[in-house]
Amino acid sequence: MVDTIEFVLNRKPVRLQVEKDRALLWVLRTDLGLTGTKFGCGTGACGTCTVIINQEAVRSCQIPMADVKSKEILTIEGLAMNGRLHPLQQAFVDNNALQCGFCTPGMILNAYSLLLKNSAPTEAEIIAGMEENLCRCGSHIRIVQAIQTAAKQMRG
């Protein structure tokens, strides 16, 4: 059923006429043209479609549009501000924490949510927090390093 759904996307208000049961992932990728959020499995098992809703990392393939009403959504496109990379993005670049790059937006946003809750995570806490985001190229070690680097920098 079509409904008017209002939410904030990357700090800007959005008002959409959209079916309430459509998955946020497809609305982002097709209706809104934000293709940085990737499709990896469609069942919430891989984490490539991770976005932030009200400061929480969620799998956008599992989120119906009805659930984003009045919420604040952050996608990878909204992370850099004023032409400057977010410290996590910069740390992924500096640590070569990516290869094919397909899991990267989801990795970065999952780490973003992790650091919101715990600004000084231990290595074990990073590993536990990132566990359900899959990377096939095997960049895991550098991803953990990048998150440590960013955490340190964000703490100042």
Add this chain to the structure above:
Amino acid sequence: MKEIKMHNPESSVAEALSVDRRQFLKILGGGIIVYFAPGLPSYAPDTIAAGGPALPKDFNAFLSIAEDGRVSCFTGKVEMGQGIVVSLAQMLAEELDVPLGSVNMVMGDTDLCPWDAGTYGSMSVKYFGPPLRAAAAEARAVLIQLAGERLGVAPERLETKSGIVCEKQSPDKKVSYGELAKGKRIERQLPDKPSLKAISGFTISGKSPLRTDAVLKVTGTAKYAGDISLPGMLYARILRPPAHGAKLLEAETSAAEKIPGVQVVRERDLIAVLHSRPDEAENALKAIKAKFSRPETNLNDGNIFERLLAAAPAGKIVAEAGDISQGKGMASKVTQATYTQGYVAHAPMETHTAVAKMDDGKVTVWASTQQPFGAQKQVAEALSLPLQNVRIITPFLGGGFGGKNDNKQAVEAARLAKLTGKPVQVAWTRAEEFFYDTFQPAAVVKVESGLDASNKIVFWDYHVYFAGGDKAPSFYDIPHKKTTAYGSWSESRSSHPFGTGPWRGPNGNTNTFARESHMDELATKAGMDPLSFRLDHVQDKRLLRVLDSAAKAFGWSSAPSPSGKGRGMACGIYKGTCIAAMGEADVDKSSGRCQVKRLVCVQDVGQVVNPEGAKMQMEGCAMMGLGYALSEITRFRDGEILDLSFDTYQLPKFSWMPKIETVLIENPDVPPQEGGEPMITLMGALVANAIFGAIGVRFHELPMSPERVLKALNESRGKSGKG
């Protein structure tokens, strides 16, 4: 002049609509172009002899220096994470003397790039590198000649620096490449005998600049095939059989047709539903009622090995030295063992995806493929079009690993674009990806070997079924050895119940698992430390150096296995690359779970173009290799694939991560060799040897999943009566 850029969808889209292959040089405009033309003597006969991909057969450019000084590198290779977008640019920038940042990589575009067999086998730097360097050397020679005329200075008194030609003695007398290229139209062929820079003078090659694709990838702006969106584009979902070998009996599509905006297309084997939104197409597919016949093959992942052995083609002797029967006569201890590995999926994070657009009898396909020129041929055949009417553009790939060579999705998108007259995107679901994967084939290795009284291996009789023979022969110093191969992944596809093909380190993983496990078994039989035992059988100086370096970095102390410590090692010579790895693992005796705690990986890959890039490949190999060692196998029954999601097909996760130390052996005397695959081949045996070291149980089958480890532990407890 028109810009040709990769990874800029707007410009790619615009280009696709207007570029004609024959207009290529026109589009490049003025400037300096170095190309390969037919009729030239073959540039690198070694490449062909080594089984490497052939060089372009048609007229096309390797590089251009535009009138604004911008340098473009054209390559049929694709970027799928392995980092050649950087390392090839480094090789070009080094030889041409331009800043790395001024090189624009144009990759995998069949209209613009020289023909290429495909991006696989870790061959890009090794085989594309030399002609690319030659092209750059030729361009630099042209620039020096032009500068000489412009500045009125003899060419031998000039030198190049960072995009500028200047007089050696008075560097203020200079002219930029862009100024030299302006208003010119110079075409040069690839020189037969290029004069290349000496490695000692390298300033860009051999360094580790940050990845040039990194910012695009961390901001979500990097474009993959599924990110291409064209006006009026439809998303397709295709009716699939429930099992390989199943035949469609009937399909009732009327309910799907009634959904607003849905278009149903049916042509021979292809039934597809299309909609302007992918999720609506998915809903429409669910509305189709289809009946299929179900094959009963009585074939499953449990009995596949005996079936394969029964169906194996005749063996071919791929390597032989001495005489096995004579060796048997010298042996005092004979060992026989059989090793198996099931079907392993590629499981790239990006599923097979393509977007196709048909216009005036010409089709353009943006495809996630490791073989753009292969896709071009397949699409041309499927649509009965001449080759030049098909253009394949390859955006970034979200992983390949050998799994994106067959281009089934590109053909599907092209057929649907033709049938609907609209641009069409085909993006496989995860289940389709697992179903239509071209798996690493299930394979069996049987080894019989013998030790003499002094614990030297005197014979090695090795039989490999379906894994292929080219990485099967043992490099160990053994007087009587023979390797017989029965089929291979490339020759024996029809023997398998579904698609098989190359998988990262093709032919290498099963063979290395067998060889290096067997070496440890012999070392145990000899009561020797696994490293000392290997050193007694290695002559190759590069491998000896790699082993020595690994032992030092790891702190390997001599002890026969099992020592209770969970140490394991493996080594290899993978074409031109020498590798060794040592590791330490814990086995949880209550869950059967094996945790590799530490790994040391050492590699001699010859010259290293990008050290950090090489290390990333080694780390990636180690992590990915833990998957096939510990969890990855595709289960099936009667053609039905049972593992269709990440819930049951388990990839390595963060918690699996060992401490990984990588060491690159400097070896400037050897040209760059393969680096993206060798290290993965060691992981199966290394883990098997480490598990044996920890709990004294030897595994002959991969993967060593917790269930299997637990079962083996219970069996050994039963045998030893300890409960």
